[in-house]
Amino acid sequence: MNPHESQGPAGAPPPVVLSVENLSVGVRTGRSPVPVLDRVAFEVRAGETVCVVGESGSGKSVTSLTVMGLLPKDALAATGGRILVDGEDVLRASPARLRELRATRMAMVFQEPMTALNPVQRVGDQIDEVLRLHSGLGRAQRREKVLAMLEAVHLPDVRRIHDAYPHQLSGGQRQRIVIAMALILEPRLLIADEPTTALDVTTQRQILLLIRELQQKHGTAVLFITHDFGVVSEIADRIVVMNRGRLVEQGTRDEVLARPREDYTRMLIASVPSLVPRAARPRRAEVVLEVSGLDKTYTERRLFGPDRVVAAASDVNFTIARGEILGVVGESGSGKSTVARCVVRLIDPSAGAVRLKGRDIATVKRDALRPLRKHIQIVFQDPYRSLNPRRRIGESIIEGLLNNGVPRPDALEKARALLVMVGLPADAMHRYPHQFSGGQRQRICIARALALEPDILVADEAVSALDVSVQAQVLALLEEIRERTGVAVLFITHDLRVAAQICDTIVVMKKGRIVESGPTATVLATPREAYTRELIEAAPGRDWDFQNFRPLAKAPPSLAIA
Template sequence: MSDHLPDDVLLSYENLTIPLPGKGDRARAVEGLSLQLHRNEILCIVGESGSGKSLTALSTMGLLDAEFDRPQGQIMFHGNNLLEMGERQRTQRIGGKLAMIFQEPTASLNPFYTVGHQVSETFKIHTDLSKAEIRQKVLDLFAEVLLPDPERIYRSYPHQLSGGQCQRVMIASALALNPEVLIADEPTTALDVTTQAQILKLMLRLRERHGTGILFITHDFGVVAEIADRVAVMCRGELVEVGPTAEVLNNPQHAYTKRLVAAVPRLEPRAARSDLGETVLRAQNISKTYRTGHIGKAVHEVRAVDDVSLTLRRGETLGLVGESGSGKSTLSQCIIRMVDADGGEIEIDGIRFDSLRPRALRHARRHAQIIFQDPYTALDPRQKVGDAIAEGQLIHGVPMAQAAARTAELLEAMGLDASAAERFPHQFSGGQRQRICIARALALEPALLIADESVSALDVSVQAQILELLVDVQQRLQFGLLFVTHDLRVASQLCDRIAVMQKGKIVEIGEPVQLFTNPAQEYTRQLLSAVPGAGWVPQSAA
C-alpha cells in the first residue's frame, strides 16, 4: 500500500493482523483487517466480545499489552505506519492528532488529582501555553462538552462527579489538542439513556464543528442507528461486513450480522401476566440519606431513597428504571440490607428483614439473592466456580454431596457443562461468568432475586441469551425478580410492571403497555425520547 492516502481518508488499516498470545481459541485476535476512516465520518465497529474491536483500537494507540506479539500489516496515519513508531516518535509526530476515549472513565482518571489538573497535563506536555492560558483552555473545553459549572468541575476530584460527568471530562481531555481522529471504545455502555443521548449528541456536534473522524466501537445497535455513517461488523477477528448504516441494519448480508440484528432488544411493551403467586416482597416507606462533610464545614445531604414503597409477587418481574443517581441501586441494597435504610419496613417471603439482628439476617439471606452488574469483579479469581456456587449452600447447612449435585445441575441449567465447576473465572467469557453468577444466586432457591444492571455490559446476542435464561428459570422456580436497568427496551419486553425512579422517589409505576404508550409523568416521557435508535425497527420485527 502507498504511504499516501486520499485527502478524505484519515486512518487506514491495511491487512492488520494481531497474533493471540498463548493457547487461545484461535491463533489471531485480528485477521487481515482492511478498513478506512474518512474525514467527517462516524464509523461504528460492532461485534461480540472477542471479535477484535477493542484490540484494533488499542493497537492504533500503541497500547497493546506486552504479552501480545508485534501486530503485522499497516495502520497508516499522516503518512506514518503507526505500528513501526515508538512512543517518543508517536508523541513528536502525532501529538494530540489521534485521541481515544475508553469505556470506563473512572478507571481512566487518577483519583488523587482534580480533573482540571489531569486535563491540563495534555497542554503542558504538548504546548508552550502559560498556566493561565491552559486553565482557560480547560474551562472552555468543559463548557464545550456541556459540563455544568466548569469552574466547580475543574476543582473536583473524579469521585465527586457522576459517571456521565467523568465521561465528559475524558472527552474534553481527548479533544484538548483538536484531534483529527477520535477513537471511542464503548463510551456510553454503562450510562443511562438520557446521559447516553447527551454524549451521542456531543459526538455529532464534534463531527460537525471540527470535521473529526470518529471510530466508534459499540455493541449497542440503537447507538449505531443514531449516529453512524457506516458500520463495520467484526466476527472472531475478521471483518465480515461493511457498508452504509441503513444497508447494514435494514438489509444485512452476512449470517453473523443477521444474527446480531435479530438479537437487538426492541421497544415492545408487553402485558403483565395474571398467573402470579403470593406477595414475596413488601417494602414500605424506605428512606436512605447519605451525609458528607467535615468538622467545621457544612454537611451535604443526599436523599438517595425518599419514602419508597413497592411490592412484588412470586413469578413477577418488576423493572426499576431511571437515570444514574436516581436511587435504583441504593433501594435494591436497602431491600436486602447490604445497606441499612434509615427508616421503613422490609418483608421478604414473610420475614421482616428490617428488624433482623446480624446472625438472624445471615440465615434469612437465603431468601433473597442479588446478581451484580460486573461478572468480572463478582467472582473470586482464586476460587473455582463450582466452589463459588456451592459456598452459600454449605454455609446454610446443605450437605457437601447435595451441594455438589445441585451445583452440577445449575451449571447445566445455565448452558454450561458440569465439568466447568473445576475451572476458574478467568477461563470463562463475560457472558459465561454472568451465567455462573446467576447459578450462584439461584443455588439457595431464593424467593426474591435482584438483578442490578446484570446485562447492561453484555453483547446483544449474549444479553438475549441471559434474558431468555432468566425468564425460563423464573417460570420453573417462581421467584420474584426485581430487575434494575437503564435499558428501557429490555424492561419493556421482560417486566410485568415498571417503576420509574427520579431523585430517590418512584414517580410512576405501571404495566409496560400503559407506561410506554401513555406515560403520566414528563420525566418518563423524557426517558423514552432518549432511547437511542428508537425510530429504527430491526428487520426481524418488521
C-alpha cells in the same frame, strides 16, 4: 477548524483520515504468533463516524488499541498490514513519534473514565498536562484554553469543575472530562471505545450529542467501538461488523441494519431488544415482597459548616408477586441500586418496611439475618468481581448451601444440576472464573444465586455490560428460570429496551423517589410523567425495528443536534 476545510475538491468525498489495510495481529508465543486479527481493512474519512460492532472477543478493542499503538508489547504484536493516519504508518512510528501522534493526530476515549483519570490529581491539571507537553503555551494561556474546552463539552460551573477531583464528579461529567482531554489539541481522529456503555440513557444521549457536535465543529473522523446497536442506529455513517478477528461485512448504516448480507450480522441485529413491550402475563395473587415507606439517607460529615444530608431513597413503595418480574428504571443517582441493596439488606434502610413473605426484614438484627438470606439473593452487574478468582466455580456455588447445613455431596450434586440448568456443562465445576467468558460468568452467578431456591432474585444491572447476543441469552435464561421455579425478580436497569422485553411491571425513579409505576405496556406506551417521556425519548434505537431489519416511520437519518 471549519468542517468544510476538511473537504476535498468540490464534489469530491472528504479525505481519508484513517486507513487500516490488511491488519493482522497475533499473540506473542515461543513459536509463531497466534492470530487475533486477520487481514482487517476499512477506512474513516474526515467528519465521518464509523462504528465497529461485534461480540466480546471479536477484535474490536484490539483494533482500536493497535491504531493507537497501545498493544501490550509482551502479549500482542502486529504481524502484517498498515495503519495510516493522514498517510503516516503508525506501525512504523518510533515510541517518541507515537506519543506525539496520540495527542496531535489521534486521541482515544475509554469506556471507564474513572480508570482513565488520575484519582489524586485535579481534572483541570490533567487536561492542562496535555497542553503542557504538546504545546508552547504559557500557564495563563493553557488555563484559558482548558476552561474554554470545559465549556465546549457543556460542563456546568467550569471553574469549580476545573479544581475538582474525579471522585467529586458524576460518571457523565467524568466522561466529558475525558472527551475534553482527548479533543483539547483538535486531533484529526477520535477513537471512542464503548464510551457510553455504563451510562444511563439520558447521559448517554448527551455524550453522543456532544461527540457529534464537536465532530461537526472540527471535522473530526470518529471510530466508535460499541456492541449497542441502538447507539449505532443513531450515530453511524458506516458500520464495520467483526467476528473472531475477521471483518464480516461493512457498509452504510442503512445497508447493514436494513439489508444485512451475512447470517452473523442478522443474528446480532435480531438480538437487539425492542422498545415495544411484550404481551403481559397474568399476575399471581401471592405477594412475596412488599416494600413500604422505604427511606435511605446518608449524612456527609463536614469539618466546617453543617453536615450534609442526602436522601438516596424516599418513601419507596411497591409489591412483587410470585413469578413476577418488576423493573426499576431511572438515571444514575435515581436510587435504583440503593433500593436493591436495602431490599437485600446489604445496607440498612433508614426507615420503612421490607416484608419478605409477610416478615419485615428491614429491622432484623444482622446476626439473625443468615437464615433469611436464603430467601432473597442478588446478581450483580460485574460477574468477574462477584466471583472469587482463586476458587473453582463449584466451590463458589456450594458455599451458600454448606453454610445452610446441606451435606457436601448433596451440595455438589445440586451445583452440577444448576450449571446444566443455566446452559453450562457439569464439568465446569472444576474451572476458575477467568476460564469463562463474561456471559458464562453471569450464568454462573445466576446459578449460585438460585442454589438456595430463593423466593426473590434481585438482578442489579445484570446484563448491562454484556454484548447484545449474550444479553439476549441471559434474558431468555432468566425468563426460563422464572417460568420453571416461580421465583420473583426485582430487575434493576437503565435500559428501557431490556425492561420492555422482560418486565411485567415498571417502577420509574428520579432523585430517590418513585415518579411513576404500573404495567410495562402502560408505562412505556402512555407515560403520565414528563420524566418518563424524557427517558423513552432518550432511548437509543427507538426508531428502528431491529427484529424486522427496518426503520420505523419518521426515523431520522442520524442523531440531530438539539
